[in-house]
Amino acid sequence: MSLFNKITLAAAALLLASSPALAQKTMRLAHLNPDSPFESHSGAMAAVFKNLVETGTNGSVKVQLFANGQLGKDNEVIQQVRDGIVESTISSAGGIAQHYKMVGVFDMPFAFPNIAVADKVMDKDSDFGKKFSADLQAKTGLKVLGLLDSGGFFAISNSKRPIKTAADMNGLRIRTMTLPTHETTVKSLGGQPTPLPWAEVYTSLQTGVADGQMNPIPIIAFAKFDEVQKFLSITNHVITPYIWTMNQKFYDGLTADEKRVVDNAAEVAVGAGRGISRIIEASTEKGLPKLGKKMTINAIPPAELKKFAAVAQPAVRKVIEEQLGAEGVSMLNAMLADIDKASK
Known part of the structure; x- marks a missing residue:
């Protein structure tokens, strides 16, 4: 590991350590963009997810948000999730590519004819999304919570x-x-x-x-x-993807009810992310x-x-x-x- 990466990792650990006392099950969710749900799709996703998880589990799972790349560069935070230092991150294709090169298939120019088709295909539950997510998980060990566009064409x-x-x-x-x-x-x-x-x-x-x-x-x-x-x-x-991943060990440590809440919350949050992107484009x-x-x-x-x-x-x-x-x-x-x- 380079000196730069060691310094970045130490800074991230210090930031996490300086956070309020963590509950028994605390999910730290990082993303690159502004935290306002009205400024970016990942900000909207994070806000919706936090609300639904904390209310749906009656507080047994807490969600701490780290926006604006507070914990480091995209690829570094993905590594932190793989290592269990951070529980989850919403990442750009550029960050994911350094861990999973297969994301490059999305970059075939002019492949998607319109945003409606992109919404159908660029989804973890589409035929292709299931194949892609399973392969990503097999090669990185990361659980895929969501797959959506990075904000449009x-x-x-x-x-x-x-x-x-x-x-x-x-x-x-x-x-x-x-x-x-x-x-x-x-x-x-x-x-x-x-x-x-x-x-x-x-x-x-x-x-x-x-x-x-x-x-x-x-x-x-x-x-x-x-x-x-x-x-x-x-x-x-x-049109490139944003890929929302979670540490598999953390997910496996949730109860069946907590897993259900997390999965449902992620699905709704992805919908909110898609919606806010379209609203921002037109506003x-x-x-x-x-x-x-x-x-x-x-x-x-x-x-x-x-x-x-x-x-x-x-x-x-x-x-x-x-x-x-x-x-x-x-x-x-x-x-x-x-x-x-x-x-x-």
Whole structure:
């Protein structure tokens, strides 16, 4: 373990130790985003889950919330959950990828035709969701509590020019998560992928380390990227998951009734997370109307997006084949089959 990771782990342990005295069954739930249920989907999920679990178990299970990445970087907190230091976390695909590379299958560009289909497929109880969750659990030991989108389809913002055709991507330094599939998508379209941790994105955009970034509208809004970006192009090129996991040993230590409450609460909380993302996207206070006050927004016509897809899809499929092998191709094909079924 590196010195940095040791320091981060020690800081997390100190923060946890300084919390109020823990009940016999206390579930510490961490996530990256603001704690307000009206600012982010993970904030909404955490708030709803805490309320339902604590009331449903009559206080026998307490839920402590750690928002805004208080306990460390995404991948570090996932490791803490695996190690039993933290009980649960709601994680981005970028964090999960460092523990479970198969998450990259979600990154096939333009695979999901609309948000309704994404809701059906990107769910732990869908045909594909069951296969994906079981494989993740088998390889990491983590129990999957929830699977949903990270806030909607990705759009691309930048400080240089509107993106109307693939040629407009040429030379743009676009921040991505540390996902080979995302990096390949940007590179295939002529951009320069610039992988950066979430905590550094705003400053990097502000200082010009990166020209732009790609994220769902709710994340662009609460991160205040409209303060450091001039143009927003609605590409809808990818939709990535947020994956909610729990330490299996902690879950196994719950009573049957407590497990039922936790499972039901997680299901309802995921629904709340989906809903708040759609509300934020549409709201004048936090969504596209708000971003439009400072940014020039353009939507790319479907005919032009087909040209984007024709370039990006083969490149990303090749990465999946090379890095995830036959198992990855099988997982990708299972997802595409479920998308096709949900689209009918």
